[in-house]
Amino acid sequence: MAFLSLLSSDPARLFLVVYCGTIALQMLVHFRDQLNFFRTEPYQIYGGPPRLLGIFPLPHVRESLFLWAGILFIISLAAVTFNFAMQPALALAVVSFVIYFPPILPLAYIQRKVNLIPIVLAAALLAPSDLLPLTRLAVALVYLSAGVEKLRTAGFRWADGESLRAYLVENYLFHSRPQTVFLIERRGLCTLLSTVVLFWELSFWLAILSPSVALIYAMFGLLFHSGTSLTMRIHYWIYFGPAYFAFFVPFLTRHAS
Amino acid sequence: MFCGYKQAQDVVVLCLALESFDGSLRWWNPHFYRYVDGISGALVNATDEKIALCVDQVRRLLQLEYGDISWCTALRLVERRWVNGAAQDRVVKAFTLNGISLAAKQ
Numbered sequence: 228m229a230f231l232s233l234l235s236s237d238p239a240r241l242f243l244v245v246y247c248g249t250i251a252l253q254m255l256v257h258f259r260d261q262l263n264f265f266r267t268e269p270y271q272i273y274g275g276p277p278r279l280l281g282i283f284p285l286p287h288v289r290e291s292l293f294l295w296a297g298i299l300f301i302i303s304l305a306a307v308t309f310n311f312a313m314q315p316a317l318a319l320a321v322v323s324f325v326i327y328f329p330p331i332l333p334l335a336y337i338q339r340k341v342n343l344i345p346i347v348l349a350a351a352l353l354a355p356s357d358l359l360p361l362t363r364l365a366v367a368l369v370y371l372s373a374g375v376e377k378l379r380t381a382g383f384r385w386a387d388g389e390s391l392r393a394y395l396v397e398n399y400l401f402h403s404r405p406q407t408v409f410l411i412e413r414r415g416l417c418t419l420l421s422t423v424v425l426f427w428e429l430s431f432w433l434a435i436l437s438p439s440v441a442l443i444y445a446m447f448g449l450l451f452h453s454g455t456s457l458t459m460r461i462h463y464w465i466y467f468g469p470a471y472f473a474f475f476v477p478f479l480t481r482h483a484s
Numbered sequence: 485m486f487c488g489y490k491q492a493q494d495v496v497v498l499c500l501a502l503e504s505f506d507g508s509l510r511w512w513n514p515h516f517y518r519y520v521d522g523i524s525g526a527l528v529n530a531t532d533e534k535i536a537l538c539v540d541q542v543r544r545l546l547q548l549e550y551g552d553i554s555w556c557t558a559l560r561l562v563e564r565r566w567v568n569g570a571a572q573d574r575v576v577k578a579f580t581l582n583g584i585s586l587a588a589k590q
Contacts, residue, residue, distance in 0.1 A: 264516055267548055272522050272541055335518045373487060381489030393490040400497040400564040400571055401521065402513075411492070412569070460517070 239358045242476045243351050244308050246362075247320075249469040250344060251304035257465070258297055261331050265293050269333045276329030288330045296326035307351075317352040321345055336462040343369070343470050360435070362473040367432045370448075374428030386425045388418030398459040407458045424451060438477045445474035492566050498524035500542070503558040503578070512542070512559075514549055527561050527577065539579050 270276075276285050288296070300323040306316035324345050331337055343365055350361040377385040392411055399407040410417060427447055434444035448471060455461040500512040500520055512520060527538050539559060546553045561577040 267516060267519075267545060269516075271544075272519065272526075333518060333522070334516065338518075376487040377489075380487055385489055389491050390489045391486065393492045393495050394486045396492040396566040397495045397497055400495065400566065401499065402517070403511075403571070411566075 238476045238480045239355060241480065242359055242362070242472050243355075244310075245472045245476070246347060246469050247304040248308040249472070250466065251301050251308060253465050253469075254297065254301045254304070257336075258301070261297070261334065261337075262290075262294070264331050264334050265290065269331065273333045276332055279325060279329075285325075285329050288326060293327060293330060296323045299323040300327050314352065317348055321348050321352070324348070335460065336465050340463050341466045343467055347470060359473050359476065362470055363435050363441070366470050366473065367435055370428040370431040374425060374431075377425060377428070383425075386418070386422040388414055388416075388421045391417045391421045391424075395458060402460055404458065404460075410458055420454075423447075427451070434474060438474075441474040442478055445471050495566060497521070497564050498528065499562050499564055500524050501560040501562050501575075502546075502556045503560060504555050505557055509560065512546075514545060519545060524561055527579075535579065 270287075275287070278284050300320055303316040303320040303323060306312055307320065324341075328337060328341050343362075346365050347358070347362050350365075351358050354361060381390065392414065395407050395411045395417070398404070399411060410420075427444065431444055431448075434441040449464075449468070452461075452463045452468065456464060498521070500523065501509045502512050503509050514520065523538050523542060527535060530538060542559055543553065546556060559579045560575050561579070563574045565572050565574075
């Protein structure tokens, strides 16, 4: 009942519940895998974690601290989900994030894909009433910067499909997935997908302006990330995907009320 | 995401293959698969000392994943390209795993 009342009364709170609940579930599902990765001592191959905000060096994290940070992160996200000690739980989640994730950043589904988590949690902590627009803005900036970077490096030539094919080839040479070859062999489809992706990235900011447009952009985003997951083993949906709820929640609340 | 511009025929990746006693090869495809490009990239123009460190890391990771790795005698650095619609492989270097000695085949 409480969840149903949230559906119609407080979209930002509903988003936070679903977002933190989903991230907590993802943590539970992947916790053992991440601990196993930590135990392979990735710093021996990739070096230590980057500096926090490019300024503050992070300490070497022992396994016990890594475990505790992970457990505290899950507990604090669960506390936010169930509306228990909301503000301290959000603060604790941010702190435990900073300890837990840097040692395992080279893990394929962590690298860059977790960057939105502290931004969303900090926005929920410092500007709860603006949480939804701030999250949408953060997502839009991710795509806009990706689109602008493509234009900066290659101009509109990026949309000719050759570059997408090259990335697919690169991935195939590592992982030999048959579904990747399916796309590589279809130049026309690669050109179409490149054009659509570039347009989608550059115009994603339109999703901030209108909920109905947002729904279309978010649906395409889910398709896009499913495609990269299937053909390139790039799994954005695990930790980046939950931010998409910021686009779906207004739609849900409008229909519930 | 995929921001650079490149063409399929220019793509070269480096993979690692594991060689058994009988000379058979299999790709090293660890659960944490990014280790392959991390280590193979480091092996390309590495000094002997750096190569020994990399080989040690591979041996450590193989032991963590498989336990007993006595079946694996050598490691081959393989260059893979996409030529005429198929993957083509060329062994760049080979390293023995049971020691720090290495045999380079250019």
